[in-house]
Amino acid sequence: MPTTTSRNLSIIVENGDTAWIKVNYIAVFNDLEHFLCGQGLKFRERIEVIGIDKADSSKNIVLHRFPDELIKVPVGEGSVLVARERQIKVLRSSLQKAPGKDQIQCGINIELVDYLNQVSNNLTNTVKP
Secondary structure (H helix, E strand, O other), rough: OOOEEEEEEEEEEEOOOEEEEEEEEEEEEOOHHHHHHOOOOOEEEEEEEEEEEEHHHHHOEEEEEOOOOOEEEOOOOEEEEEEEEEEEOOOOOOOOOOOOOOOOEEEEEEEEOOOEEHHHHHHHHOOOO
8 A cells, every 4th residue: 555755834924814735745655555556546635734732632623634636656667656746735823722821733645546544644744833
């Protein structure tokens, strides 16, 4: 199943009111997955922005979702690394459940298109908005 590596989350605040959430990572497809992608198999990326409550992890909530996007895997042989860079613009206030106390993290899910099985679930680093 595809995995991810070099996951990184960053936030760029604009004018104090809005923020760009940027997620970079590398999707790793093994030989078989790469071959099957050449035969028409497709993978979808789903990224969720999660509010982290250090005092009580049961209070972690999904704050935003990036639009789903297909991962384009180049045709070829052998394993392949696909660099991914995504970003969304949000209101900064939407990232703070309790201003000054919370952090965010993004969950990266890579799923087979038209299949129910989740392929991989990975988290980025945690940052303070």
